[in-house]
Amino acid sequence: MKEKATFYHAGCPVCIDAQNAVESLVDRARFDLEIVHLGESPDRLAGAEADGLKSVPALATAGRMIHLNHGADVSAPKA
Amino acid sequence: MKEKATFYHAGCPVCIDAQNAVESLVDRARFDLEIVHLGESPDRLAGAEADGLKSVPALATAGRMIHLNHGADVSAPKA
Numbered sequence: 001m002k003e004k005a006t007f008y009h010a011g012c013p014v015c016i017d018a019q020n021a022v023e024s025l026v027d028r029a030r031f032d033l034e035i036v037h038l039g040e041s042p043d044r045l046a047g048a049e050a051d052g053l054k055s056v057p058a059l060a061t062a063g064r065m066i067h068l069n070h071g072a073d074v075s076a077p078k079a
Numbered sequence: 080m081k082e083k084a085t086f087y088h089a090g091c092p093v094c095i096d097a098q099n100a101v102e103s104l105v106d107r108a109r110f111d112l113e114i115v116h117l118g119e120s121p122d123r124l125a126g127a128e129a130d131g132l133k134s135v136p137a138l139a140t141a142g143r144m145i146h147l148n149h150g151a152d153v154s155a156p157k158a
Contacts, residue, residue: 005104021143025084027106064100069146 005031005061008048010039014071018057022068031061038074049074084110084140087127089118093150097136101147110140117153128153 007022009015019035026033036044038056045053052065055073059066086101088094098114105112115123117135124132131144134152138145 003103017143018145021140021145024082025106025110025138025140026104027108029106029108031104059104061100061104064096066097066100067148 002030002032003062004034005059006034006036006048007057007059008036008038008044008053009057010072011037012056012071014069015057018068018071022057022059045074081109081111082141083113084138085113085115085127086136086138087115087117087123087132088136089151090116091135091150093148094136097147097150101136101138124153 005026007019009019023033023035036048038045038048048058048060051060053060053074054065055067056071057068059068084105086098088098102112102114115127117124117127127137127139130139132139132153133144134146135150136147138147
């Protein structure tokens with residue numbers, strides 16, 4: 001059974017760079033990696049914020065929310 | 080030939096939590112992961128800053144410096 005990891009972004013340049021890094025780094029044999037663009041999937045925002053999302057890009061896994069550098073606050077995709 | 084990934088931290092709680100996540104997430108079959116405690120290895124700080132380190136914890140790989148959440152600015156280990 002693979003663990004789940006969810007990468008949240010909003011298409012910003014910092015997001016795309018972080019996405020490339022995450023896709024390269026994460027062990028896919030052990031983690032199912034889902035990429036969520038919050039601008040295209042705004043219905044995912046509330047759940048992400050409930051899990052601790054403050055800004056994008058970020059990677060959620062095993063109850064942790066890891067913010068990667070800083071592209072934009074999550075208030076941006078709401079606007 | 081494995082790629083190199085270097086995790087920089089300073090022993091802070093945010094650092095340790097991020098370290099646990101990184102050690103779990105990173106594909107060790109493809110990346111050699113080095114953990115560097117800048118408080119214990121202050122000689123590594125100048126090189127890390129040259130690579131873009133602004134705060135810890137952070138993960139350097141493939142020319143990128145990915146700051147993970149925010150534990151402390153790198154000025155702290157210098158003090």
